[in-house]
Amino acid sequence: MKLIKFLAMMICAVSFAQSGVIKGRILDKQSELPLMGASVELLGSEIPKGVITDFDGYFTLTDVPIGRKAIRVSYLGYETSTIPDIEVSTGKDVDITVALTESIGSLDEIVLTSSTNKIRSLNKFSAVSARQFGIKEVGRYAGGRSDVARLAS
Incomplete structure (x- = not known):
C-alpha cells in the first residue's frame, strides 16, 4: 500500500515538473545598453505567457513547457525580433541575449x-x-x- 502511494506521488511530481525557465537580457544593438520595459512573449503556447524586462534589461520566463520554443521580443522604436528553436528542458535554465536594432521610420507631417x-x-x-x-x-x-x-x- 505504501509503495502504491509512493509511486502515485512520484508520478504527480514528475508530471508537474515538466517545465523549464528561459531567462536573458535585451540590449540595444548599437550602443549595447539594456532596454528597460521591452516585452518578451512566448510563442506557440496554449496559454499566452510574457514578461517585461527590468531596469537592467533582464527577464525571466518561468513555467515554460519543455521542448523547442520560440519567443518574440518587441520594444517601442525598435524592430521586433523572433528567436526560434530555443531548446527548453527541465533542470537547466536557458540563458539568451537579444540585441534589437532601432527601426527607422518617417513621419508624414508635424x-x-x-x-x-x-x-x-x-x-x-x-x-x-x-x-x-x-x-x-x-x-x-x-x-x-x-x-x-x-x-x-
Whole structure:
C-alpha cells in the first residue's frame, strides 16, 4: 500500500515538473545598453505567457513547457525580433541575449501651433512689467541693436 502511494506521488511530481525557465537580457544593438520595459512573449503556447524586462534589461520566463520554443521580443522604436528553436528542458535554465536594432521610420507631417498671448503675462503674480518679446521684436527696436539685454534694460 505504501509503495502504491509512493509511486502515485512520484508520478504527480514528475508530471508537474515538466517545465523549464528561459531567462536573458535585451540590449540595444548599437550602443549595447539594456532596454528597460521591452516585452518578451512566448510563442506557440496554449496559454499566452510574457514578461517585461527590468531596469537592467533582464527577464525571466518561468513555467515554460519543455521542448523547442520560440519567443518574440518587441520594444517601442525598435524592430521586433523572433528567436526560434530555443531548446527548453527541465533542470537547466536557458540563458539568451537579444540585441534589437532601432527601426527607422518617417513621419508624414508635424504641425506646431502656439496659443500664448504675448501681451498678457504668463506669470499672474508679476505686478509691473512682464511682457514677452521674441526675436522679431528685438530686431525692430532701434535701441536694441539685436541685443536682448539692451532691449530689456
